[in-house]
Every structure is written in C-alpha cells, then in structure tokens.
Amino acid sequence: MEGPRSPSENELPSVLEFLNKKLRNEAPWSIAAEYPTAFSSNNLHNMRIIADEGHVLSHAVLKPLIVKSPHVIFKVGAIGSVVTDDQHRGQGLSTQVITDCLKLATEQSCDIAILWTDLFDFYRRMGFELAGNEISFVVEENFDVPPINLRFSTDSKVSPDAIYRLYASHSVNSVRTIDETRKFLSIPQTKVYTAWETNGQLAAYAIEGKGIDLGGYIHEWGGSVSKLMALFSFIRAQKNQPYTIICPRHAQNLIEQLQRKPVTMNQGFLGMIKFVNFDQLAAKIKRAFRAEGVADIVLEKHPQHFVFGVGQDLFTINNETDMVRLLFGPVDYRALGMFKDETVQKLEKVLPLNLWIWGWDSI
Structure with missing residues (x-):
C-alpha cells in the first residue's frame, strides 16, 4: 500500500474510473465533467490517492480558491470527492488522504479549508465545524x-x-x-x-x-x-x-x-470549515478592522486558547471550532451577551466575515 500521494498523468484515467464507480455509478458521464477544474491535469498535484498494486483504494481532492469579499481576500482550500473502497474502510485511509489535503492547503497558503458533507461527527474529529451562513x-x-x-x-x-x-x-x-x-x-x-x-x-x-x-x-x-x-x-x-x-x-x-x-x-450553514493558517487569517481580519476605524481589535492564538475582543473588552475562547463560528457565523454577538454594546457595534463592522462559495465552485 502506498500513499497518500498525487497520481501521475497516466494514472488519472484509473482514478476517474474508481471515482465514477464509487460516486457516479448511475451517471452516464464522468465525474470529471461535473468538476472540470478539479479533475484536470492542471490540478493533479492537488489530488491525493492511496493505492495498492495499481488499484486505487482511497481518494480526496483539494481545489484552492481565491475568494474576494469587501473586507478580506481569502484563500480557501475546498476539499471533496472523499471516498474509500468498501473493502478497505475502517482503516483510516480517508483520514490520511484528507490530512494530506490539509497539508497541501497549508503549503499553498490557504487561510481555511471547507468541505460539504453530512458526516459531521467524522469531520469534527479532524477539527472541522459547521459554520458560515446559507x-x-x-x-x-x-x-x-x-x-x-x-x-x-x-x-x-x-x-x-x-x-x-x-x-x-x-x-x-x-x-x-x-x-x-x-x-x-x-x-x-x-x-x-x-x-x-x-x-x-x-x-x-x-x-x-x-x-x-x-x-x-x-x-x-x-x-x-x-x-x-x-x-x-x-x-x-x-x-x-x-x-x-x-x-x-x-x-x-x-x-x-x-x-x-x-x-x-x-x-x-455554508459548510464545514477549519482553520488552516489562523495567524495569516487573523492578520487579514485586523487589517479589515483598521480600515473600518477599529485599531484595537484583539485576535490572538495561544497554545491552549484564543483571545478575542476590542480594547480591554476581551473574551477567552477555548475551542478552535467555537472561534470558527465566531468569525464566520452564524453566531449572533448580541444574543451571546459576551461583549459590551459598543464592542458589539465595532465587531459588526466586519464580522461575521462575508464568505460565500458559489455552487459551481463546490467540490
């Protein structure tokens, strides 16, 4: 068994055959026709497989996206087409290919990763959380x-x-x-x-x-x-x-x-979101607040917690997944009662961040 690794160009047809069989068995077209920018030779380096004697056992793909918003330009790593052969499930192969996609996202300076799934508990174990607004x-x-x-x-x-x-x-x-x-x-x-x-x-x-x-x-x-x-x-x-x-x-x-x-x-929710490079994202958010006239925003990551707030009105966030929902929604700051009214007014100038992935970009 070898991998996770990217497939060679010669292996791409067999990877697509595996995905078509596992994910598009009823469709008369290839999955590559549905995701033409993800399953192309230009994105081979962002596909991850585990193979054994020429047979694909597990797969995931990363599609980096640049998302522009009024306050922040995000680099988002969209992850999808995660599937493992029936005979090899329960061995942690999906976890391995997803972890390697997250490593790729880090290497390519993504701020966050996002995926769409109904296996919430599985992905929560990897640090993803339902967040954003739809x-x-x-x-x-x-x-x-x-x-x-x-x-x-x-x-x-x-x-x-x-x-x-x-x-x-x-x-x-x-x-x-x-x-x-x-x-x-x-x-x-x-x-x-x-x-x-x-x-x-x-x-x-x-x-x-x-x-x-x-x-x-x-x-x-x-x-x-x-x-x-x-x-x-x-x-x-x-x-x-x-x-x-x-x-x-x-x-x-x-x-x-x-x-x-x-x-x-x-x-x-928009999807399941995970921080990839929190410090890079925090720097972008601080710049957005400064552009809105809020110079004393505090958004810091410590070994065991996050510190978040404005000026001296600060709050300690113990879980990364809670921080994801605070930044991207759907948390209502007024309903939380965490901060003073004047702090909430300042936070609402930028937060929750306007992140949106249009349907054609989903993977």
Missing part, C-alpha cells in the same frame, strides 16, 4: 412582479463572457476566468435561465443543477434584484413546481424581496 428559499407558488421589459430564455447556449460579467459584479465571489465559466456551462444536467434586455444585453441569469448534485436548486445567479425577481418568477411558471434558491446572508436586498413572496425560508 439562506435558502423554497418558491412554493407562482408570483407576479412589476411589469419589466425583458425577454426570458432557457437556451443553455449563452456567452460565457456575458455570464462572467454579471458574476464578477457580486460583492463576494471566487476568482474565475472566462474559460472556467465556459467549462462550468457545459457541466451535465445544468439548466441555464436568462433574462435579456431589448438591446440584447444579458440582464440576469440563474443556474440550476450540477451533474447529479443541486437538481431543483438555483445555486448561481447574477443581475440586479428587480431583474432577478422577474427571472425567478419566470422560472417558477416555467417549471410549474417548487424549486429552491440558495442565497448568501449578505444578499440583503434580494432576501427582503423574496420574503415578500410565497416562499419558505430556511437558514443553514
């Missing part, structure tokens, strides 16, 4: 919007440049290229809904589905709120059945508009 709206019924002169389409042949232009206008997004957007548009089971101005310019878009994942979920969207609402109304009438829109917490104008419609709102 708000979803189940659009139960058709709804009307004020008249707006737009043309709607379900044609998936859309210019990646036009999609990219609206995507790049988000206040929080992952750095992508137009070529990556083109690859994402070709992912199997992707439905593209668009709204067009009378002059032929793309006004809004919404993406549903991503291979076997996210069917019935709008996980990517862009455009002004009024035009998005018109597009969402069109989608509900077109589908003639409920569907779900996923939103970041900071999309307040869109959230307010959706709450006025016949929807069911649910609040959840």
Whole structure:
C-alpha cells in the first residue's frame, strides 16, 4: 500500500474510473465533467490517492480558491470527492488522504479549508465545524412582479463572457476566468435561465443543477434584484413546481424581496470549515478592522486558547471550532451577551466575515 500521494498523468484515467464507480455509478458521464477544474491535469498535484498494486483504494481532492469579499481576500482550500473502497474502510485511509489535503492547503497558503458533507461527527474529529451562513428559499407558488421589459430564455447556449460579467459584479465571489465559466456551462444536467434586455444585453441569469448534485436548486445567479425577481418568477411558471434558491446572508436586498413572496425560508450553514493558517487569517481580519476605524481589535492564538475582543473588552475562547463560528457565523454577538454594546457595534463592522462559495465552485 502506498500513499497518500498525487497520481501521475497516466494514472488519472484509473482514478476517474474508481471515482465514477464509487460516486457516479448511475451517471452516464464522468465525474470529471461535473468538476472540470478539479479533475484536470492542471490540478493533479492537488489530488491525493492511496493505492495498492495499481488499484486505487482511497481518494480526496483539494481545489484552492481565491475568494474576494469587501473586507478580506481569502484563500480557501475546498476539499471533496472523499471516498474509500468498501473493502478497505475502517482503516483510516480517508483520514490520511484528507490530512494530506490539509497539508497541501497549508503549503499553498490557504487561510481555511471547507468541505460539504453530512458526516459531521467524522469531520469534527479532524477539527472541522459547521459554520458560515446559507439562506435558502423554497418558491412554493407562482408570483407576479412589476411589469419589466425583458425577454426570458432557457437556451443553455449563452456567452460565457456575458455570464462572467454579471458574476464578477457580486460583492463576494471566487476568482474565475472566462474559460472556467465556459467549462462550468457545459457541466451535465445544468439548466441555464436568462433574462435579456431589448438591446440584447444579458440582464440576469440563474443556474440550476450540477451533474447529479443541486437538481431543483438555483445555486448561481447574477443581475440586479428587480431583474432577478422577474427571472425567478419566470422560472417558477416555467417549471410549474417548487424549486429552491440558495442565497448568501449578505444578499440583503434580494432576501427582503423574496420574503415578500410565497416562499419558505430556511437558514443553514455554508459548510464545514477549519482553520488552516489562523495567524495569516487573523492578520487579514485586523487589517479589515483598521480600515473600518477599529485599531484595537484583539485576535490572538495561544497554545491552549484564543483571545478575542476590542480594547480591554476581551473574551477567552477555548475551542478552535467555537472561534470558527465566531468569525464566520452564524453566531449572533448580541444574543451571546459576551461583549459590551459598543464592542458589539465595532465587531459588526466586519464580522461575521462575508464568505460565500458559489455552487459551481463546490467540490
């Protein structure tokens, strides 16, 4: 048995065959078609396998992302496609490949790692915790919007440049290229809904589905709120059945508009998050506070605890996972009663951090 290690280019087909068998057995396409930027020769060095006599036994992949937000530019290590052969489970192989992905994330100066799973207890043992904010709206019924002169389409042949232009206008997004957007548009089971101005310019878009994942979920969207609402109304009438829109917490104008419609709102977590380089992240957060006029922010890591607060109003945090939830949410500082009101007002200038991973970037 050898590894964890990266596969060679010659081994990539057998790795994909293993993943297709274990994770995409019912799908007529390869997992590489769903995650074109993760399972490419350019990302081989971030794939981790354990193999025995040429047979892949366990796998995980890291996809580093640069996420821009108004306050902080994050480097995020997204981890996914974690699977071990049935006959070799219970031997710690998944733990080994994930640990090696975290080592890669450290070497590549990631601030945090994130993954999406329902095996919460398993990943908590490795230091991950449910954190961040995700708000979803189940659009139960058709709804009307004020008249707006737009043309709607379900044609998936859309210019990646036009999609990219609206995507790049988000206040929080992952750095992508137009070529990556083109690859994402070709992912199997992707439905593209668009709204067009009378002059032929793309006004809004919404993406549903991503291979076997996210069917019935709008996980990517862009455009002004009024035009998005018109597009969402069109989608509900077109589908003639409920569907779900996923939103970041900071999309307040869109959230307010959706709450006025016949929807069911649910609040959840962005994913499971773990610090990779706390000191590097803390330095970025302190700079963000200074830019907001808060020069006396305290955010320190000690051998057995963290110290957090403003000026002399400090609190000791004993668990790293609690610190993750304090920085990324969904902790409500006012409800905690930890700090004075004036301290809370200062903390809320930056925290919780606006972190969001759009659906196409998930792995």
